[in-house]
Amino acid sequence: MSVNMKVIEETIENNKMLQSTKIVANKTLSLHTNGISVCKIPSTEAEVREIWRNADAVCFDVDSTVCEDEGIDELAEFLGKSDEVIEITHQAMSGNLDFHQALMKRLEIIHPSLQEIQSFIRARPPRLTPGIRELIAILQKRGTQVYLVSGGFMSVIKHVGAALNIPTDNIFCNRLKFYYDGRFSGFEENALTAHSGGKREIIRMLKEKHQYKRIVMVGDGATDMETCPPADAFVGFGGNAIREAVKKGSKLFVTSFQELIDELKINYPSYSRHLSESASSSSDDGNGSSSD
Numbered sequence: 001m002s003v004n005m006k007v008i009e010e011t012i013e014n015n016k017m018l019q020s021t022k023i024v025a026n027k028t029l030s031l032h033t034n035g036i037s038v039c040k041i042p043s044t045e046a047e048v049r050e051i052w053r054n055a056d057a058v059c060f061d062v063d064s065t066v067c068e069d070e071g072i073d074e075l076a077e078f079l080g081k082s083d084e085v086i087e088i089t090h091q092a093m094s095g096n097l098d099f100h101q102a103l104m105k106r107l108e109i110i111h112p113s114l115q116e117i118q119s120f121i122r123a124r125p126p127r128l129t130p131g132i133r134e135l136i137a138i139l140q141k142r143g144t145q146v147y148l149v150s151g152g153f154m155s156v157i158k159h160v161g162a163a164l165n166i167p168t169d170n171i172f173c174n175r176l177k178f179y180y181d182g183r184f185s186g187f188e189e190n191a192l193t194a195h196s197g198g199k200r201e202i203i204r205m206l207k208e209k210h211q212y213k214r215i216v217m218v219g220d221g222a223t224d225m226e227t228c229p230p231a232d233a234f235v236g237f238g239g240n241a242i243r244e245a246v247k248k249g250s251k252l253f254v255t256s257f258q259e260l261i262d263e264l265k266i267n268y269p270s271y272s273r274h275l276s277e278s279a280s281s282s283s284d285d286g287n288g289s290s291s292d
């Protein structure tokens with residue numbers, strides 16, 4: 001590699017996230033060593049609903065959960081490399097392919113430049129799943145910490161976070177790397193989210209670091225379901241895509257975020273009504289707008 005071909009991170013912001021992830025990785029290792037984290041898995045739907053209503057932190061998957069589509073598939077389609085990439089995505093989501101291998105294979109095919117990523121963001125801003133904006137507003141208003149935990153890329157997901165008022169410190173995902181001239185050079189391979197089981201390790205770390213008593217994972221995929229434990233509960237989401245293994249394995253499986261909003265109103269009826277009215281008056285859920 002020449003002097004001019006040094007690898008740079010996507011943004012300064014991402015460098016900060018990289019530091020954070022390395023700290024996470026070290027801490028996770030020590031937690032494994034000490035065997036600290038213990039979690040009872042809820043055995044009934046009623047138990048999951050009770051934990052959901054009283055969660056002090058909620059982690060959301062992004063692709064096909066917070067957003068209506070799979071970001072990497074959208075990027076591939078935008079760059080005319082769709083068919084091969086979608087097949088690999090399906091294998092990964094079904095648990096038939098190691099996540100790290102799947103990520104590497106897909107990026108080798110897509111090979112996006114920084115300029116192509118920027119064009120993609122401008123042409124196809126994230127499409128938020130209906131109801132997610134209101135749900136997250138309710139959670140945040142009552143003091144529940146909200147995180148995005150995704151195998152997608154920061155250059156895309158930071159726009160999702162901005163649209164949902166989720167700070168980048170609460171976003172855990174992968175980072176693409178580029179040469180100074182913008183050519184694709186790879187991805188941060190040591191990030192926890194670049195490996196199978198990475199989401200589970202991030203939740204383990206969050207629980208330990210913040211001493212959360214009830215942390216819930218919401219997602220559509222096998223990698224989301226496997227976070228419980230250490231997550232105290234898992235909610236399967238089938239509003240955009242239904243994975244049969246996840247539907248079958250989830251104690252609580254919903255196809256609309258309204259179901260989760262309604263559940264929260266059991267504890268906070270008047271509060272949630274006020275928030276619903278506020279959110280609906282300014283919501284553009286489903287229109288997918290977010291600024292670059």
Ligand SMILES: [Mg+2]
Binds near residue numbers: 061062065219220221
């Ligand atoms: Mg997903």
